[in-house]
Amino acid sequence: MKVDVLLGLQWGDEGKGKIVDYLAPKYDIVARFQGGPNAGHTLEFDGIKHVLHQIPSGIFRNDIKNIIGNGIVLDPVILKKEIEGLQKYNLDLKKNLFISKKAQLILPTHRLLDAAYEKSKGDHKIGSTLKGIGPAYQDKVARQGLRVGDILATDFRDRFNALVTQHKTILDFYAFPYELEEHESVFFQAIEFLKGFQLVDSEYIINEAINSQTTILAEGAQGSLLDIDFGNYPFVTSSNTMAAGACIGLGVAPSHVGEVYGIFKAYCTRVGSGPFPTELHDETGKLIQKEGNEFGATTGRPRRCGWLDLPALKYAIMLNGVTQLFMMKADVLDVLPEIKVCTHYKTEEGDITDKFPYEITDKQFTPIYKTFKGWRQPLKDKKEYDSLPVEITDYITFLEQQLKVPVNIISLGPDRTQTIIRNEVVA
Numbered sequence: 001m002k003v004d005v006l007l008g009l010q011w012g013d014e015g016k017g018k019i020v021d022y023l024a025p026k027y028d029i030v031a032r033f034q035g036g037p038n039a040g041h042t043l044e045f046d047g048i049k050h051v052l053h054q055i056p057s058g059i060f061r062n063d064i065k066n067i068i069g070n071g072i073v074l075d076p077v078i079l080k081k082e083i084e085g086l087q088k089y090n091l092d093l094k095k096n097l098f099i100s101k102k103a104q105l106i107l108p109t110h111r112l113l114d115a116a117y118e119k120s121k122g123d124h125k126i127g128s129t130l131k132g133i134g135p136a137y138q139d140k141v142a143r144q145g146l147r148v149g150d151i152l153a154t155d156f157r158d159r160f161n162a163l164v165t166q167h168k169t170i171l172d173f174y175a176f177p178y179e180l181e182e183h184e185s186v187f188f189q190a191i192e193f194l195k196g197f198q199l200v201d202s203e204y205i206i207n208e209a210i211n212s213q214t215t216i217l218a219e220g221a222q223g224s225l226l227d228i229d230f231g232n233y234p235f236v237t238s239s240n241t242m243a244a245g246a247c248i249g250l251g252v253a254p255s256h257v258g259e260v261y262g263i264f265k266a267y268c269t270r271v272g273s274g275p276f277p278t279e280l281h282d283e284t285g286k287l288i289q290k291e292g293n294e295f296g297a298t299t300g301r302p303r304r305c306g307w308l309d310l311p312a313l314k315y316a317i318m319l320n321g322v323t324q325l326f327m328m329k330a331d332v333l334d335v336l337p338e339i340k341v342c343t344h345y346k347t348e349e350g351d352i353t354d355k356f357p358y359e360i361t362d363k364q365f366t367p368i369y370k371t372f373k374g375w376r377q378p379l380k381d382k383k384e385y386d387s388l389p390v391e392i393t394d395y396i397t398f399l400e401q402q403l404k405v406p407v408n409i410i411s412l413g414p415d416r417t418q419t420i421i422r423n424e425v426v427a
């Protein structure tokens with residue numbers, strides 16, 4: 001079977017965890033393909049609210065294989081905590097969780113380096129989650145990273161020490177203070193713990209599934225506008241968050257990609273630094289933040305809020321080859337008398353464009369908005385598309401005309417049950 005890919009089309013936190021958990025029963029395998037513990041994917045069902053960081057969001061569904069793919073940077077300490085946090089749910093993780101031997105390890109010094117680099121940037125900092133993502137991917141590309149499979153080698157500790165010695169030289173260069181002993185002991189406890197799980201050549205599991213009737217959902221992390229190549233560089237993460245990243249991060253040939261599900265919020269948020277053309281600095285922005293509970297699932301930082309940005313969304317749809325759209329969190333806009341959508345940007349020279357520019361700052365690009373009447377009624381209990389107020393169906397019709405992709409799921413609350421399926425989703 002083909003591999004369906006689900007990914008965020010904005011700056012992350014679109015609601016990927018909720019929808020992967022919702023769709024998981026239609027799949028045999030759910031696999032994460034990039035990122036690491038910078039992700040925070042929230043699932044809510046049966047009165048449970050749980051945030052996953054590295055474990056795929058199919059984990060709460062029995063008998064689904066959950067794969068942490070080779071494209072991931074894995075922090076074993078955080079993984080141990082995550083697994084321990086799941087113990088109360090009686091899930092069989094030793095059976096249902098598979099970790100690629102080719103995934104890269106995040107060392108305690110990667111986290112320190114992340115902090116040292118950010119500090120040295122001063123006002124220009126990226127706003128990293130400080131989980132060591134950038135430095136771990138740096139070592140991967142420099143061909144000196146340690147991989148999950150390496151923990152089984154007899155000289156693992158020597159290789160660890162050699163890399164840490166190198167990291168210490170950099171930390172000393174930045175005059176960044178560190179105390180490593182305790183962190184390293186916790187790290188090695190986590191390494192021993194990790195050995196108790198299924199460490200695999202996940203590309204074989206994936207390709208055997210492709211060659212049989214087994215269905216696979218690839219779960220993206222972050223969002224397209226944080227992509228290392230196509231996001232607002234340098235205010236991006238260090239991986240390819242696009243559909244193409246699923247090919248590399250799992251070992252899937254492009255010809256084996258099926259549906260590409262693109263998730264977006266009915267507005268926009270961004271956590272961390274970097275350009276955000278439609279950001280609201282007023283009371284409406286604060287209201288969206290409050291109604292949407294827009295605080296980071298990983299760092300707790302407030303998320304910046306603004307209107308939906310169609311040039312950015314069109315760009316993400318184009319680069320991902322999105323076949324179906326899922327719109328999240330429209331219920332957050334229930335209280336607003338009017339809702340705006342940015343359709344174009346106006347440049348300093350007065351040109352109008354709907355292209356996402358090479359370099360984007362608030363000064364150079366002024367959003368042009370189309371205004372919609374708000375629905376001003378609660379949507380969270382609506383179960384049928386036909387029962388939605390005309391104001392929101394008009395909004396969706398407009399988006400479909402602009403984006404030329406059907407909006408097949410409308411999510412109207414954090415819970416699994418607060419989901420309207422407009423058209424049957426899985427091909």
Ligand code: GDP
Pocket residue numbers: 008012013014015016017018039040041042043044292293296297328329330331332411412413414415
């Ligand atoms: P992810 O990183 O894409 O998985 O998203 P996060 O979990 O970081 O952030 C999404 C937040 O919105 C979480 O708190 C979800 O529980 C919540 N959420 C998801 N879908 C909806 C929705 O349709 N409406 C509302 N109000 N909240 C939602």
Ligand code: IMO
Pocket residue numbers: 008011012013014038039040041126127128129130131132133134220221222223226235236237238271272273297
């Ligand atoms: P999920 O999967 C939102 C942002 C950080 C920062 C930039 C770089 O939950 O959608 P990094 O730690 O990767 O070096 O940070 O990327 N960022 C996210 N923003 N959701 C995420 O993940 C994010 N992961 C990283 O805030 O601006």
Ligand code: MG
Pocket residue numbers: 012013014039040041042297298
């Ligand atoms: Mg998140």
